[in-house]
Amino acid sequence: MRMGQGVEWALHSCVNLTWAGAPVPVTRLAGLYDLPAAYLNKQLQALVRAGILASVPGPKGGFRLGREASEVSLLDVVVALEGPDDAFRCTQIIAKGPGGDPDIDYREHCAVSLSMRQAELAWRRELAARSVAGIARDVERHNPAAPQRVRAALLPDAS
Numbered sequence: 001m002r003m004g005q006g007v008e009w010a011l012h013s014c015v016n017l018t019w020a021g022a023p024v025p026v027t028r029l030a031g032l033y034d035l036p037a038a039y040l041n042k043q044l045q046a047l048v049r050a051g052i053l054a055s056v057p058g059p060k061g062g063f064r065l066g067r068e069a070s071e072v073s074l075l076d077v078v079v080a081l082e083g084p085d086d087a088f089r090c091t092q093i094i095a096k097g098p099g100g101d102p103d104i105d106y107r108e109h110c111a112v113s114l115s116m117r118q119a120e121l122a123w124r125r126e127l128a129a130r131s132v133a134g135i136a137r138d139v140e141r142h143n144p145a146a147p148q149r150v151r152a153a154l155l156p157d158a159s
Helices: 005-020 026-032 037-049 074-082 111-129 132-142 146-154
Strands: 053-056 062-065
Touching: 005 026, 005 037, 005 062, 005 074, 005 132, 005 146, 026 037, 026 062, 026 146, 037 053, 037 062, 037 074, 074 111, 074 132, 132 146
Parallel strands: none
Antiparallel strands: 053 062
């Protein structure tokens, strides 16, 4: 399974917005990591549609978290950007193989399908169990100055 780079960009943006505490223009968010602002904006707009972020218009506008960071899971961000579809899609090729029966739904009986589904459910449970707030706390534990440095870079007028 491979996720688009937008997932990484969006997760970092959510953590940074946790620390910012105020709306941040996409150009400033993109500037932190030298990302293309137009492409990051597309990712952040998807998060707005999912209710993860809010877009604030006006001269002091930008993006802010749309709900508490503790209520935003990694799975929320992945689904907002990559969609809700399963990574593995059983096409039931076994039905055409030796001894296969086209009247059986092999998605419920095939060992390959069941194993892949079990693995994906474990992956989704792990993502659902981790919040943006948890990631921010992990970063702060290893780098206590990170929130202040990010705030200074994102909101230079607030310093």
